[in-house]
Amino acid sequence: MGKTDGVRTNRRSIGYWLRELLALPGAAFDYAVGKWASLSASHEMIAEAVPLELPAATIAKLTHAWSKSTAAPDSGVAASWTEREQELIERIRVETAAGNRNNVTRTEAYRDVYYRTPELHWALLAHMVSRNGGWNMTDLQGEWLPWLLGKEQREAVFRFLEQANALIFQDAYPQLLLYEWSRREGRSLFHLLSAFGVSAFMAPVWRQFWRDGESAPLTVALIVNEQNYIEQRVVQHPYFRDKVLHTFFFGLQSLLQLNGVVFPYGNGQRRGEETVVLRLSGLILERFEHLHERIEFGKRLYAMMFGIPRVYDGVKCFAAAVKHTGSRADYAPHLFARVRQKPPQRVYTERLLGGRLKLGAEPIYSPELSAAWGDQPPPVPEPGDWFTSAAEVIPYFQKLPLPSSFEMTNEYGMMLNKIELAVIAVQRGK
Numbered sequence: 447m448g449k450t451d452g453v454r455t456n457r458r459s460i461g462y463w464l465r466e467l468l469a470l471p472g473a474a475f476d477y478a479v480g481k482w483a484s485l486s487a488s489h490e491m492i493a494e495a496v497p498l499e500l501p502a503a504t505i506a507k508l509t510h511a512w513s514k515s516t517a518a519p520d521s522g523v524a525a526s527w528t529e530r531e532q533e534l535i536e537r538i539r540v541e542t543a544a545g546n547r548n549n550v551t552r553t554e555a556y557r558d559v560y561y562r563t564p565e566l567h568w569a570l571l572a573h574m575v576s577r578n579g580g581w582n583m584t585d586l587q588g589e590w591l592p593w594l595l596g597k598e599q600r601e602a603v604f605r606f607l608e609q610a611n612a613l614i615f616q617d618a619y620p621q622l623l624l625y626e627w628s629r630r631e632g633r634s635l636f637h638l639l640s641a642f643g644v645s646a647f648m649a650p651v652w653r654q655f656w657r658d659g660e661s662a663p664l665t666v667a668l669i670v671n672e673q674n675y676i677e678q679r680v681v682q683h684p685y686f687r688d689k690v691l692h693t694f695f696f697g698l699q700s701l702l703q704l705n706g707v708v709f710p711y712g713n714g715q716r717r718g719e720e721t722v723v724l725r726l727s728g729l730i731l732e733r734f735e736h737l738h739e740r741i742e743f744g745k746r747l748y749a750m751m752f753g754i755p756r757v758y759d760g761v762k763c764f765a766a767a768v769k770h771t772g773s774r775a776d777y778a779p780h781l782f783a784r785v786r787q788k789p790p791q792r793v794y795t796e797r798l799l800g801g802r803l804k805l806g807a808e809p810i811y812s813p814e815l816s817a818a819w820g821d822q823p824p825p826v827p828e829p830g831d832w833f834t835s836a837a838e839v840i841p842y843f844q845k846l847p848l849p850s851s852f853e854m855t856n857e858y859g860m861m862l863n864k865i866e867l868a869v870i871a872v873q874r875g876k
Contacts, residue, residue, distance in 0.1 A: 511650030512836035587818035647833035711760030772815030783809035801859015
């Protein structure tokens with residue numbers, strides 16, 4: 447029996463062992479204490495928050511502009527651009543293609559943009575979300591998921607993650623570079639957005655940002671735009687709906703909370719001689735397949751990252767200090783190892799206790815992206831503009847609420863325990 451077949455025939459077994467985790471007196475106590483500590487930390491940080499605002503006057507101007515917008519012309523159609531503008535368009539295309547080689551190059555490109563132009567909040571948000579995307583990609587070839595998913599399914603999930611990551615970069619990165627070139631030349635170049643197939647929705651937003659420099663409306667607009675951009679091209683694509691979204695993996699993903707996005711926000715604390723306790727902020731996305739939920743999720747991540755000083759300071763320091771490799775050892779070297787210290791086990795033995803390694807246990811294998819997956823040919827996006835009316839986007843610009851609970855240190859430890867117990871459940875089920 448293959449590993450995937452084992453998962454499909456042992457769903458009840460997995461659920462049983464996950465319930466067993468909380469049935470253990472020590473684990474239940476640790477979870478309750480950790481949950482209380484996380485809620486307390488969230489409330490403490492919220493008390494320090496400076497909530498982001500979407501100015502009503504700005505949104506009114508954008509609403510008026512969107513009501514007059516028409517679909518962007520085909521990116522292959524040359525408009526009345528000057529020779530200098532055509533050279534700039536080609537330069538941006540070449541730079542975008544170079545950055546779109548894989549998740550690591552994309553993630554680093556976003557970071558570089560943010561540190562050059564910190565008013566582009568979306569670039570830092572994209573950098574951190576893309577880090578999580580890379581970790582999800584390498585998880586597929588890491589310690590645990592090969593026990594739960596067969597080779598064909600892991601390849602399909604990787605293609606899903608890679609396509610979404612690459613298409614967003616292909617659409618958004620030229621916009622960021624065009625803004626940088628506008629700054630260099632001291633004039634708006636956003637009439638060139640159509641050369642890159644950017645939605646007509648974004649042109650008024652960039653022009654407004656060029657005038658007033660308000661980062662929040664631009665960031666929300668980019669969140670709305672990029673999630674709509676991948677909706678038909680990836681999320682609703684028949685191949686990915688059949689091979690990824692409508693499979694047992696996505697039910698398992700929700701159960702194990704694999705769809706969480708975490709942001710390291712602190713250096714950790716020591717308990718005597720014990721290893722560092724991670725300090726993580728983040729949120730769990732319950733239903734990736736729902737466009738509205740993905741957009742609101744992105745907005746909450748943004749509100750948390752830029753509205754809560756402790757999270758922002760920690761994220762900024764982490765992004766500056768730690769190069770992205772795709773391995774979870776980037777932020778948790780005391781839990782994960784980029785290289786296996788021993789050959790893979792034929793029988794997996796439990797290594798975690800309360801989200802920490804047991805004494806003497808081997809670190810969890812988490813490879814770098816280059817060791818897990820080869821570079822993929824860049825996707826060719828289907829033509830078309832998702833934007834049809836102002837009415838469908840205006841609701842996203844009414845508010846930017848802070849999440850009530852986002853401290854994830856305890857939740858993340860429980861997630862790791864859940865995944866490990868799922869592996870043990872499959873193994874014992876066989």
